[in-house]
Amino acid sequence: MDLKHYLQFTDLSAGEYAYLFERAALIKRKFKGYEKHHTLADRTLAMIFEKASTRTRVSFEAGMYQLGGSVVHLTTGDSQLGRAEPIDDSAKVISRMVDLVMIRTYGQDKIEQFARHSRVPVINGLTNEFHPCQILADIFTFIEHRGSIAGKTVAWVGDGNNMANTWLQAAELLDFTVHVSTPGGYEVDQAVAGIRSGASYKVFKNPMDACRGADLVTTDVWTSMGYEAENEARKKAFADWCVDSDMMRAAKPDALFMHCLPAHRGEEVEADVIDGPQSVVWDEAENRMHAQKALMEYLLLGRR
Ligand code: CP
Numbered sequence: 001m002d003l004k005h006y007l008q009f010t011d012l013s014a015g016e017y018a019y020l021f022e023r024a025a026l027i028k029r030k031f032k033g034y035e036k037h038h039t040l041a042d043r044t045l046a047m048i049f050e051k052a053s054t055r056t057r058v059s060f061e062a063g064m065y066q067l068g069g070s071v072v073h074l075t076t077g078d079s080q081l082g083r084a085e086p087i088d089d090s091a092k093v094i095s096r097m098v099d100l101v102m103i104r105t106y107g108q109d110k111i112e113q114f115a116r117h118s119r120v121p122v123i124n125g126l127t128n129e130f131h132p133c134q135i136l137a138d139i140f141t142f143i144e145h146r147g148s149i150a151g152k153t154v155a156w157v158g159d160g161n162n163m164a165n166t167w168l169q170a171a172e173l174l175d176f177t178v179h180v181s182t183p184g185g186y187e188v189d190q191a192v193a194g195i196r197s198g199a200s201y202k203v204f205k206n207p208m209d210a211c212r213g214a215d216l217v218t219t220d221v222w223t224s225m226g227y228e229a230e231n232e233a234r235k236k237a238f239a240d241w242c243v244d245s246d247m248m249r250a251a252k253p254d255a256l257f258m259h260c261l262p263a264h265r266g267e268e269v270e271a272d273v274i275d276g277p278q279s280v281v282w283d284e285a286e287n288r289m290h291a292q293k294a295l296m297e298y299l300l301l302g303r304r
């Protein structure tokens with residue numbers, strides 16, 4: 001099989017996503033039925049974390065064990081990665097010993113550099129620019145609840161961050177529309193998002209307008225990891241970008257609410273929304289594992 005990395009959402013085609021969503025559903029059914037699914041027996045995943053994580057760590061680690069494989073967990077603090085060993089050297093060494101690498105880091109350039117020197121597939125577990133595994137799980141979750149996302153409208157309320165960029169990539173590839181509302185100074189940048197045109201998204205000054213008629217309303221923390229120094233300025237700038245029940249009422253009556261988590265109730269979302277009947281955040285979090293199991297299997301074995 002050709003070496004295939006998953007560094008951005010656009011690294012797979014619409015056809016490959018259709019396959020992955022079906023495969024994730026099958027893998028989830030088998031998991032719920034306590035049925036063994038050891039397609040990656042004897043394979044090893046290295047997970048490299050340069051930023052904190054709960055969901056990404058647990059979903060990849062539990063998922064790999066459930067596929068019959070094993071994992072190695074590395075952080076900057078307990079490996080030579082934090083002591084300035086060149087990325088190229090780390091990639092060459094680690095990828096000689098494992099079958100797959102997942103990396104959570106800062107700049108997208110770092111993961112791309114690692115991938116250029118890796119002999120095995122590299123998966124983006126979040127960078128400053130993108131979070132493709134999360135959107136993979138989010139769209140899988142949308143499909144479970146509402147069917148195909150093609151032609152639908154997703155309202156993005158909040159920061160023009162890694163999640164927003166990845167939603168824009170997904171919209172262009174899978175034919176849906178994103179309504180984006182960010183405070184001034186925190187807009188999405190088409191060049192950073194790596195999309196071909198502005199046809200699949202619309203920008204709204206007022207977050208309420210972005211939510212109008214949406215099939216899915218979604219948001220994220222005001223301050224992403226790595227931007228903590230801007231926390232106070234962001235708290236002021238984002239005060240009106242809190243998803244509340246009025247915004248949910250502006251969306252379609254059957255609109256879903258998603259948040260990649262961790263969430264800050266009373267900041268980017270009110271408790272009655274995230275803990276309310278339209279919220280699917282717990283399914284969304286669980287689906288990280290099922291979707292990533294399908295992804296890891298696909299990168300190593302292709303279609304089954
Ligand atoms: N959503 C997400 O990636 O969560 P963690 O930061 O806990 O991995």
Ligand code: NVA
Nearest residue numbers: 161220224225260261
């Ligand atoms: N945008 C957030 C997502 C956390 C899962 C961050 O990068 O910190």
